[in-house]
Amino acid sequence: MNDTQWPRYEVFQQEAEGKPVLHNGTVHAADIELALLNARSVFARRPDATQMWVAPAEQITSRTREELAADPPAAEAAGAAEAYYIFGKLAEQAQASLLGEVGAASGEAAVAAALAQFGAEAALRWWAVPAAAVLKSDPADAGPMFAPAREKTYKDQAEYPVVTMMRQLRAKANTNHKDTENTK
Amino acid sequence: MLDHKALARYLIALADDELILGHRNSEWTGHAPILEEDIAFANLALDEIGHSRLWYELAADLLGEDRARFPDRQVFLRPAEEFRNLQLVELPRGDWAFSMLRQYLFDVFEQHRLAGLSESTQASLAEVAARIRTEEIYHLRHTRAWVTRLGLGTEESNRRMQAALDALWPYARGLGGALPGEAGLPAGVVPDSAALYEAWLAEVSAFLAEAGLTIQPGSPDLQSPISRADHSSDFAALIEEMQSVARLDPEATW
Numbered sequence: 001m002n003d004t005q006w007p008r009y010e011v012f013q014q015e016a017e018g019k020p021v022l023h024n025g026t027v028h029a030a031d032i033e034l035a036l037l038n039a040r041s042v043f044a045r046r047p048d049a050t051q052m053w054v055a056p057a058e059q060i061t062s063r064t065r066e067e068l069a070a071d072p073p074a075a076e077a078a079g080a081a082e083a084y085y086i087f088g089k090l091a092e093q094a095q096a097s098l099l100g101e102v103g104a105a106s107g108e109a110a111v112a113a114a115l116a117q118f119g120a121e122a123a124l125r126w127w128a129v130p131a132a133a134v135l136k137s138d139p140a141d142a143g144p145m146f147a148p149a150r151e152k153t154y155k156d157q158a159e160y161p162v163v164t165m166m167r168q169l170r171a172k173a174n175t176n177h178k179d180t181e182n183t184k
Numbered sequence: 185m186l187d188h189k190a191l192a193r194y195l196i197a198l199a200d201d202e203l204i205l206g207h208r209n210s211e212w213t214g215h216a217p218i219l220e221e222d223i224a225f226a227n228l229a230l231d232e233i234g235h236s237r238l239w240y241e242l243a244a245d246l247l248g249e250d251r252a253r254f255p256d257r258q259v260f261l262r263p264a265e266e267f268r269n270l271q272l273v274e275l276p277r278g279d280w281a282f283s284m285l286r287q288y289l290f291d292v293f294e295q296h297r298l299a300g301l302s303e304s305t306q307a308s309l310a311e312v313a314a315r316i317r318t319e320e321i322y323h324l325r326h327t328r329a330w331v332t333r334l335g336l337g338t339e340e341s342n343r344r345m346q347a348a349l350d351a352l353w354p355y356a357r358g359l360g361g362a363l364p365g366e367a368g369l370p371a372g373v374v375p376d377s378a379a380l381y382e383a384w385l386a387e388v389s390a391f392l393a394e395a396g397l398t399i400q401p402g403s404p405d406l407q408s409p410i411s412r413a414d415h416s417s418d419f420a421a422l423i424e425e426m427q428s429v430a431r432l433d434p435e436a437t438w
Contacts, residue, residue: 006218027220030333037326041224144321148231 008057009035010129011042012087012098013049021053021098023087023127032056032135040137044149052137052145061107061128068111068120075113077106083131084110088123096127104128186306186370192243193268193365194374195309196258197412198297199239200269203259205290206232207426211277228287228323235319238312245308260430264423268364268412272355274419281334281341282348288327289352292391293359293384294320300375309373328391335395342396349397358410359384 006028013024024043029035035054043052063073081103087096099118104110110128137145209229216222237255244254273290277283298320301313334341360381366374389399430436 028218029220034329034333037322037329038220038224040322041227042220144318148319148322152230152234 006030009039009054010057010060011035011039012053012055013043014051015048016050021051023096026057027054036135036137040145044146048150049146050142051139053134055129055134059107059130059133061111062125063111064125065120065123068115068126073108073112073115075109075116077104077109079105081105084113085129085131085134086110086114086118087127087129088114088118089125090123092124096125099123101131102128186373187365187368188246190365190368191306191309191373192246194363194369195239195243195246197268197363197365199236199243199255199258200267201273201290202232202236202239204267204269204422205273205287206230206236207422208273208275208277209283209287212283217280224326225283228326231319231323235316238316242308242312256430260427261434264415264420265413267415267419267423270355270358270412271410271414271416271419272352272358274416274422275352275355276418278348278351279344280330281344282351284327284330284334285345285348286352287323288331289356289359289388291320291324291327292388293380295324296380296383296387297375297377300380304374305372331391331397332395335392335397345395346397349392350400353399355410358412361410361412364412 007030009027009029009032011024011027012021014021027035027038027042029038032054036052039052039054043049082105084102084104084107086099086102088099089096099114099122102110102113102117104113107128107130111126114126114128206229209225209232213222213226213229216225236259240255240258241251243249244251247254272286275286278286295317298313298317302310302317304310304313331345334345336342360378362377363374366377392399
């Protein structure tokens with residue numbers, strides 16, 4: 001077993017009721033149920049969560065604004081329409097955010113529908129995620145899923161200001177070093 | 185009249201199970217099959233160690249000990265022969281199938297026990313049990329998922345899971361033995377371990393069969409449980425390593 005890379009799943013998370021559903025990261029997993037379990041372990045604390053979604057990365061249609069300008073998406077596609085969630089990356093530093101839902105017969109057609117609905121300038125990158133491919137955490141399950149992590153502050157990365165501490169240590173080491181140089 | 189010392193002995197045995205299982209599982213940190221699983225299982229190990237702390241603290245209250253210092257003293261300064269954990273939880277971690285199946289077998293029993301404890305007439309005990317139970321729901325989902333997938337996966341994964349079951353089953357029967365102190369407690373304080381064992385046996389037997397795994401006929405049963413006072417040859421090394429840093433300077437403040 002040399003290749004241990006399981007399929008990739010994108011993880012989406014809503015911090016609190018009324019807040020946007022945001023892309024939060026990626027997990028690998030053998031299947032989608034394990035992906036949701038892994039997503040809980042990896043992301044439930046960053047930040048707080050009321051619901052979590054996972055979707056297989058390979059089923060997501062992704063287009064940047066530049067790609068769309070060079071090669072406009074076809075609005076027509078063969079087959080029956082299905083629901084797609086549309087996510088948009090609204091700024092360079094921002095996480096992709098859920099903008100709404102469209103009905104389309106393909107991922108590309110869903111992106112075309114999103115451009116028409118939200119405006120081509122609305123996002124830097126578009127994601128069309130087939131709703132049927134998404135596994136969502138069960139709202140009835142939010143207690144066991146998210147509550148235990150809240151008490152465990154030691155699992156919060158903010159509890160470990162390693163970067164700040166390293167910076168302070170380096171600054172101190174540099175000062176000491178200069179002092180030594182000056183006294184030579 | 186509740187015998188506080190008897191209940192404390194019971195809770196310390198529960199805490200020892202959680203601690204030693206958490207410690208064994210923590211040995212996977214950095215070695216799990218994939219990064220996400222490494223994080224998940226390390227989290228799970230931390231949870232178990234956290235649960236042990238809750239039980240040691242309750243025991244400290246019952247014994248009139250300092251609940252801030254008692255858990256550390258139990259974990260880091262107690263001689264190996266005074267631990268009352270099951271041999272099931274102290275066995276070396278084995279392969280991934282072994283560790284997943286052990287955690288599964290333990291977690292199912294714990295769910296049944298926590299359900300009983302959360303209805304205890306002893307309010308402080310019921311409250312802690314209910315808290316732990318919420319967290320254990322996900323432990324069980326995690327290990328159930330793995331046992332099923334490995335049991336029904338490839339020829340190799342099934343072979344490894346079956347080997348893990350064959351190795352673990354004789355030790356799992358220890359789950360049904362009465363805990364220290366249990367016999368001296370009035371009805372309604374803690375659930376009867378023998379009754380929990382029956383419920384556990386029915387649940388895991390059905391689940392393992394669905395996962396394509398076979399409990400070997402003629403396996404020893406509850407009639408001959410392993411005493412919690414007996415430890416395997418690997419246990420002394422585990423305790424020595426776990427306590428090595430604390431024992432360098434028992435008075436140090438952390």
